Amino acid sequence: MxxxxxxxxxxxxxxxxxxxxxxxxxxxxxxxxxxxxxxxxxxxxxxxxxxxxxxxxxxxxxxxxxxxxxxxxxxxxxxxxxxxxxxxxxxxxxxxxxxxxxxxxxxxxxxxxxxxxxxxxxxxxxxxxxxxxxxxxxxxxxxxxxxxxxxxxxxxxxxxxxxxxNTTTAASKTAESTLTPEQDAAIRTAIEHGYYQTPREIETYELAEKLDIPGSTLAYRLRRAEAQLAETYIATSSPSTSPLPSSDS
Structure with missing residues (x-):
């Protein structure tokens, strides 16, 4: 094809x-x-x-x-x-x-x-x-x-x-970022300041202050960026063959 x-x-x-x-x-x-x-x-x-x-x-x-x-x-x-x-x-x-x-x-x-x-x-x-x-x-x-x-x-x-x-070549290019500049800035800043660490090193409102945007706007941008990155991962990777953990693990 x-x-x-x-x-x-x-x-x-x-x-x-x-x-x-x-x-x-x-x-x-x-x-x-x-x-x-x-x-x-x-x-x-x-x-x-x-x-x-x-x-x-x-x-x-x-x-x-x-x-x-x-x-x-x-x-x-x-x-x-x-x-x-x-x-x-x-x-x-x-x-x-x-x-x-x-x-x-x-x-x-x-x-x-x-x-x-x-x-x-x-x-x-x-x-x-x-x-x-x-x-x-x-x-x-x-x-x-x-x-x-x-x-x-x-x-x-x-x-x-x-x-x-061919579609094989084209599919390999779908991993290119399709985040907006605002989403890209939000998720990069979040990673830089430990937002995704466990435990979290910075709260949403603090991260929003660093970006000088409302907390609701930051939450929306992160949510959309995370969804896009997840979709890209699914589209460009093969399903795992590892068994799922049992319910009592």
């Missing part, structure tokens, strides 16, 4: 979701599933961030001017729906569905047109950069598809083609 990785970059005030993510750098969107047919697209996305940012995103994606993954910068008259499947203080799960029209297409539809069925899509969106991973068969040639993307997007959107390679 081969993986094609590229990123769309939205200029300010050309994409409402990108504007919200750029104003809230800790907020991220990643796909849980993405499926496409010749006429339809449906997907489920997991969004993490502060409550006010999630509120803004919920309102935006419910707006009639928003179409999930539509590359057009106009009303393309698509039938669509967006539903909130789950919501808590710092996470949101969205289901989106829309029907393709002659004036509106998407990355998955372009991929389907060029490569046929059997594709796997994975996306991650932070700030103005919307990164796509497409996995296709070993015989896939991505050249015409690259040209199609460049043709479909308008002058307000940039595209950067990051890499093409």
């Amino acid at each position: 081969r993986e094609f990785v590229f990123a769309l970059e939205y200029a300010p005030e050309t994409n409402a979701v990108a504007d919200i993510l750029a104003a809230n750098p800790e907020t991220k969107i990643r796909s849980l599933s993405c499926h496409v047919t010749s006429n339809h697209l449906w997907r489920v996305d997991h969004i993490t961030g502060r409550q006010d940012a999630l509120d803004k995103l919920t309102e935006t994606v419910a707006n009639t001017e928003y179409y999930t993954d539509c590359l057009a910068r106009r009303d393309c008259e698509a039938d669509w729906e967006t539903q909130v499947l789950d919501r808590n203080e710092d996470a949101l799960v969205l289901y989106s569905y829309w029907t393709r029209t002659p004036a509106c297409t998407s990355i998955p539809h372009l991929a389907l047109d060029h490569f046929g069925d059997g594709l796997i899509f994975e996306t991650g969106w932070a700030g103005r950069q919307y990164e796509w991973h497409i996995i296709a068969s070993d015989s896939t040639s991505f050249g015409d598809f690259q040209n199609a993307i460049q043709f479909e997007i308008d002058e307000t959107t940039g595209v950067t083609f990051l890499r093409i390679g």
Whole structure:
């Protein structure tokens, strides 16, 4: 299998979701599933961030001017729906569905047109950069598809083609840090001052004072950083073959 990785970059005030993510750098969107047919697209996305940012995103994606993954910068008259499947203080799960029209297409539809069925899509969106991973068969040639993307997007959107390679090579690169600068600073400072030592050498409020941020903000940044690092570990390591300890150990 081969993986094609590229990123769309939205200029300010050309994409409402990108504007919200750029104003809230800790907020991220990643796909849980993405499926496409010749006429339809449906997907489920997991969004993490502060409550006010999630509120803004919920309102935006419910707006009639928003179409999930539509590359057009106009009303393309698509039938669509967006539903909130789950919501808590710092996470949101969205289901989106829309029907393709002659004036509106998407990355998955372009991929389907060029490569046929059997594709796997994975996306991650932070700030103005919307990164796509497409996995296709070993015989896939991505050249015409690259040209199609460049043709479909308008002058307000940039595209950067990051890499093409086999999935084994690509998987080895997923260990790269995807922490925001704020999360990185929080967890490095926490380690430096013994926050993760047993017993703990510094309390949360003391660590927050050193970073000059509220304690609630620090707790949120550490929680999100820990979750991201745990996900990266699971994605890049093999399961342990060691037996689990018995309940009376």
